[in-house]
Amino acid sequence: MRLSTRFAVCFAVLVPLLVLLSGLFVLRLMSEDLYAERDRQLTARLHALTPMASLYAARTDPGMTPGVFKQRLAAAATGGGPGGVYLEVSGTEPLAAGDLPRGPYPAGADGPADLVRDGRRWRFVQADLGPGGRARLWLFEPAAHVNAQRRQLARRVVLSTLVAAGVGVAAGLALGRLAVRPVAVLHRQARAIDRPSRTATRLATTSRAVEVDELAGLVNELLDRRDAAVARTGEALETARAFAASAAHELRTPLTSMGANLSLLDHPGLDPAERAEVVADLNAEHARILRLITMLSGLARGELLDRATFVEVDLAEIVSTAVEDTRRRHPHATISASVPDGLPVRGRAEGLRVIVDNLLDNAAIHGAGDQGRALITVELSAQGDDAVLSVRDAGPGIPPADRETVFARFHRRTGSPGSGLGLTLVRQQVTLHGGGVVVAEQDAGTRIDVRLPVSGGLPRRPDPGSWLGRRYGSAPAIGAPVAGEEAP
Template sequence: MKLATRVAVSVTVVVPVLVLAAGLLLLGLVQRDLRQQQDARLQERGPAVLPDVRALLNADRNDRPKAEQNQQRKVLGGVMDAGIRVRNAQGSVVLEGGPQPADAVQLPERTPDGPVTVRAKGHAWRVLSVQVAGPAPGTLWLFAPASATDPQLAAVRRRVLLVAVLAAPVSGLVAYGLAGRATASVRRLSRRAAALDPAAGAAAFATAPVGVAEVDELSAAIAALLARYDEQAARTAQALDTARSFSSAASHELRTPLMSMRTDLDVLAAHPDLPSDDRAEVVRDLQGDHARLLELLTALRMLALGDLVDVSSFGSVDLCELVDSAVGEAARRHPGARLTADLPVELRVFGWEAGLRILLANLLANAVVHGHLPPEPPRITVRLRAEGGSAVLTVDDTGPGVPPGEREEVFQRFHHRPGSPGSGLGLTLVAQQVALHGGTVTVEDAPGDDPGVDPGGTGRTGHTGARFSVRLPLPVPDSPAAWVPARRAWLSFSSGG
């Protein structure tokens, strides 16, 4: 059933009921008004005929029949259509005329508050009692049938029923027309939604306001729903692309260590009597390949997480606390390394805490592994400060440094320095997280003494090490984040930048 039809049916049922309810109220008010008018007439006629009644009682007391008859005619003419009964002090009825209850019905002696109702044998009467004072006292009663107002009430009742009967179809038709016109914009919106191409998305549903609040709210809700659908579809597509890239990168990079492990296993299977030294060497190779596999898979998983992160995962993070924790963890993992940290009390950024931990862990791991010359232990200095609206993190080492021509390549996927034990994804993870946080990362020579000077008493000259500098924007007070996580397929890109 259409909405307009529902409205019309509802109005067709409700309006007659409301008319009848109003009619019942109207009947009660009319009945009260008619009774008040009836009582007012009785109260007006009582004082009007009272002098003639007093004269009638005097004629009756003095036994003057002719005068009594004349006064009776005057009294009856004065009360007009009302009933009247006059009784003298001895209890005898002197005058009786017009509609009134039977003589056996007990009448009130006094009605100080106005006429009262007397019922007898299914009939009701409004009765006004007036005490007559003077030499010939008595009692005057005036009567009016309560049913005298029934014809007028019946006429009002018939009109109420007629209005209720006519109101049903008329109100239904009017309501159907108005509801149809009111829902026209909803029908247009429904047709637009039904004809919408799912591939077009929320942009194809843009519509100008029609001026009807409910319709505009519904249109805005549909547009918001389509926008959320587009966002979810984009995220799903990105997740599928990330999964495909993960699978492709994993299959490509895992082929070499898996083939090496297969060769070592074949050697062990083919030569059960292999000398213990050779067998130990094969086992060490297997263990090394296994560790490389685990490191590679862990790095790929972290890259995938970075590709899929959403801005809802970002929040206020104390970078000082994360750096201090990362330095402590690196010192625990590499007992021979010498790590020092220069940190402020607090420095908060708008970031993804898990991603910042990945950034710091890989940046420090790279410095520990590559930032020294054998046989020297790694000496790493970490500094954090606020500078020009940015949080600046520097990691200095005393290693061989990075040649200027290679400083962009070190962030590329699977970039390896000759003899490097890593997966080639550590600095790629650093670059990914820096981009996600709207920052920059650069490599330069670590500040130190001039070449040819031994900076630390190591007996080595002509070297200053490398410095990795990370800049992350500081949040502006009372403002939302100024960036959205960068969308870039870090699992599949093959060149720097």
């Protein structure tokens, strides 16, 4: 059933019901008023007839014959209306005028009372005339007279109820259509969104009906979540394909090398020194494969990160912890750090740790000098609405032409022990956290600056050129020699 039809049905039932209940209440009040008014008029007429009847009973007026008195009495008693009067005088014939019930009549009634004769109900009042009850006067009126007026009122109430039913149906349809108009508009907009060409359309929230606008806002939020889920699903599929393609391509070379080395191990003439060299190569290739798989997995997880899960974390604590761990991991590196007591940002602690770890590992491996020592400087500070992390080393540096391409996946120089994905991971996580990363100008060595919005600041629009968006065509050939340094 349509909502407007429900409105019409509700109005068609409720309006007549209210009218009927109100009519019954009014009918009861008016019936009580009619009965009270009848008794009052009967009493007033009785008081008006009493002097005339007293004169007749006392015979003080010689010209008042029974015929003349009967005419006057009937005219005064009924006034042209229903009912009649009965006068009883001791020693004479009773005098009756008008419509009267069958006698005998009760005496001594206090005020108006009812009398039933031959199936008819009468209302009467009576009064004693003269001393000792020598004469008595009764005034009657049939109850049917007031009942007829009451039935007429009841018919009018029923007629009003029927009219109210029709008015209720019409008003229900009109008001129902008016009331559900915002819902009907919302329904049409929702049906239009289902079209493939309008999936980005959203429901209007300007109907000025609070409930409808709140519902439209909720639906829009659900649609946004659906679109985000669809986008994440698409990204997941693309990530899976890219992961499979990249893993297959990158693993082919070390696996081929490991196969050749394993074949050499079966050679009967292989001396122990050569065998040890082959085993060392196998261990190195195995470590390279593990690093590659770890990096690819991190990239795949990062592409599916949901910003709704970000919380406030202390970047200063993350940097300090990462510096201590790097000192133990790379004992040949001397690291000096300038970190404030606290610097809150919104993000994911694991992703921020990936940024700092890869920058420090990159500087420790590629920033080593001729004597194998690496001097690294780490600075973290707040600049306006940004938290700025700078990592400097005293290595050979990166040529200006390669300061952007170093962030591409699998970009590494000849002889690099890394996977070519370290700085790719850094840019990915920085972008997901609403920041930016650049290779800064420096006379010697390399300095990489990372800017992240501090907690409460507005994140910048993410860089659309993530590693996944550039998975085909923009990265250099795998294994191509490139001057400069890269993350492990």
